[in-house]
Amino acid sequence: MTTRGVLYLIACAAGPAQFADYGVxxxxxxxxxxxxxxxxxxxxxxxxxxxxxxELTGHRVRSQYKLPGEADALPKADVMLVAPMSCTTLNKWGGGISDTLAIGLPSEAVHMGVPVLAMPFFNRAQGAQPAVxxxxxDLRAQGVTFLDGPNGYEAHPPKQGNAAAYPWERALDAVDAVAGQA
Structure with a gap:
């Protein structure tokens, strides 16, 4: 089967991550x-x-940096989607802190010409923090396509998020649009 390319789906510890297989x-x-x-x-x-x-992806699932001298376990990405992105990941990444592989990969990739998109999942109280x-x-200024509002994810009221209803299709529509331009 011919593929469109390699998509890195980077899921953070936000509710919809428990449904990452749906996104895949x-x-x-x-x-x-x-x-x-x-x-x-x-x-x-x-x-x-x-x-x-x-088994679903046909690739090793990564969550840690590889050891020095280890070969890359994954093929080179054509596009990256950070979704769902937690408030913690957003603020660490925006502040230039890449202490996890999940932040380090897209923070480098966006400066190497790889299209990077991010769609959050957090509540309005978290989103009200000035750092958000x-x-x-900061991410948009670096070239990251941040998917919020009607074409992405709109923050939910506290304690009312519906992780199972996360709009993976909106994120993937944006991925397809960006990849079509690349």
Missing amino acids: RQAQARGWDVCLVLTPSAARWWEPRMKELE ARSIA
Whole structure:
């Protein structure tokens, strides 16, 4: 089967990460070869079912930096999607802190010409923190396509998020649009 290219789906420890397999399947249905990268916390959520994700993607699921001298376990990315992106990841990335593989990969890639998109999942109270607006502006200034509002994810009221209803299709529509321009 011919693919559109390699998509790194980078899922953070936000509610929809427990449904990352849905995002993978939807991307695969669109023709993407999907490599899944999880934050360490999201990897703990999937630990009992990690083999299932690896069988689904056909690749090792990464959550840690590789050791010096180790070969890359994944093919080179054509595009990266950080989704769902937690408020913590947003603010660390916006502040230039790449202490996890899930932040380090896209923070480098955007400066190496790889299209990088990010779609959050956090509530309005978290989004009201002043650092959030600064981090979004900083990522956009670097060339990251930040998917919020009607064409992405609109922050939900506290304690009312619906992780199962995360709009993976909106994120993947944006991926397809950006990849079509590349």
